[in-house]
Amino acid sequence: DCQPIPPSEAFAKLRDGATADDPVLVPLQAGFDSVFAFLDAQGIDRGSLNLAWDFHTASCDALHGPMLHIRDAGFAATGEAGATVTIDRVEEYLPEDDGSGAPVHPFTWLRLHGTIHAPHFMKESPEVLSVHGWVFNDGEQPFRPAQNGWRDAGFWLIVPQSARDGRPMGLVNYGHGLFGNGEEVLEPGWTRPCGRFPPRECGWWNSRIGNDHDLIFFGADLVGMSEEDFDAAGLTIVQDVSLFPWIGDRLHQGLLEYLLLARAMREQLGSLPEIASRGVQVDPSQLYYSGISQGGIFGAAYLALSTDTTRAHLGVPGQNYSMFLHRSTGFGPFFGVLKAVYPSTADQAVLISLIQLLWDGTENATYLRHVEAEPFPGNSPHHLLATPTRGDYLVPPISFEVATRTPDLQMPVVGTWDTNRTVDLATVAPFPHRGSGVVLYGLGNPWPAPGNQPPPEDPLGDPHEDLRHLDAHAAQMVNFFRTGEIIDVCQGGPCAWSPMDEETPPEP
Secondary structure, eight states, X not given: OOOOOOOOHHHHHHHXXXXXXXXXXHHHHHHHHHHHHHHHHTTOOGGGOSOOOOOOOOOHHHHHHHHHHHHHHHHHHHOTTOSOEEEEEEEEOBSSOOSSOOOBOSSEEEEEEEEEEEXXXXXXXXXXXXXXXXXXXXXXXXXXXXXOOEEEEEEEEEEEGGGGGOOEEEEEEEEOOTTOOGGXXXXXXXXXXXXXXXXXXXXXXXXXXXXXXXXXXXXXXXXXXXXXXIIIIIHHHHHSGGGTHHHHTHHHHHHHHHHHHHHHHHHHGGGSHHHHTTTOXXXXXXXXXXXXXXXXXXXXXXXXXXXXXXXXXXXXXXXXXXXXXXXOSTTHHHHHHHHHXXXXXXXXHHHHHHHHHHHTTTSHHHHGGGTTXXXXXXXXXXXXXXEOBTTOSSSOTHHHHHHHTOGGGOOOEESOOOSSOOXXXXXXXXXXXXXXXXXXXXXXXXXXXXXXXXXXXXXXXXXGGTGGGOHHHHHHHHHHHHHSEEOOOSTTSOBTOOTTSXXXXXXX
């Protein structure tokens, strides 16, 4: 109703020093008095406060020390050429049917599967509920995991039909979706017609983009939050949240393997017999990252940590899991179990905030400032293009709006955010823009109602997967990869639709 929200009864008592008769608030009064004194010294009247609090901040070493250590040790162990690559499967496709019975794919020439031999920094945990997890292999120094042998990490790769004529191919490291796997880069089995875009099959996005823009896509499991972690580790953890290091620790290994795979592809792919014998030309100067959904949520961490990749695209991305879990439909199975074990909503809120401390070591929230504004030692400023989608059921755009409101991140809204709402306090940059930026797309879905809840079902369905099928979005992404410039593909307005795409626009 647009009326001011009054302070809570508890905060009003603390603010007014009226806690003597409240045994719960009395122990908190001295701490809050120090907060009020600090604010008073800044010219902020105590009586005007609606809410105020203080909090401890984490050091960069506490947040990123383990990951930086694993990264550096991993690269030292594998050398300048990167981890050893082994190809164990090659599938070849004709661009069109020639009557021979050979398999056909209009966009993909080769599908490869292989492994990289990666240093392993995890150890197996004791069994809980008949399940084992993986946690840091403690080294001599606290939070500096020691190598514990090696493991073969699988990867998948697609070479487009356009590579047949010997033109140079760029490289794109693909980050998969929620508890998915690296095989998603191949789009296997995705042959259902898109309801939103009838002329196109839903599964063809990486292969189509690669063929249109001369790019080889490759991808691996982000272990820690991959398919293999879902049933056993994931559902076990929500029954006993103290096991969350099974995810938080192992994600460090997952990011390391993403980094090692990118180095290996850049240095070795062009000379592999399976590639070189077919005349495929690889341009190692073109190495990019594109992460979708979960791949976008960890994309800024990958980019900030990478010494090889300087530009990344984050599709339908987010940051700070604890902020958007309740706003997402994707975590329903976990909340179903969590609510049964921890029925109190207060307990749930505390638990989610606590496990965020373990996510902080690998996800976007703590890495965004190290992409461009404050690179890690030895890195130059890197740049990212983030493209959230209005009304997304799974990853709410509001989580990335926080980044645009933080001037020191150098991550502005680019172009017009939306005709129905703006991002208060955000820095806004016009097209074309060089550097990092956030471009909102709206495919007809409305904004969700305010509050800590997922969007309601909409006749248009979830737009979460639609963006990757738009030619305009692909053109914007690839132009950013190759030039560092974010261009307007939306005709000067909000990115609601673009005539660059052939499909019929969705009804509003």
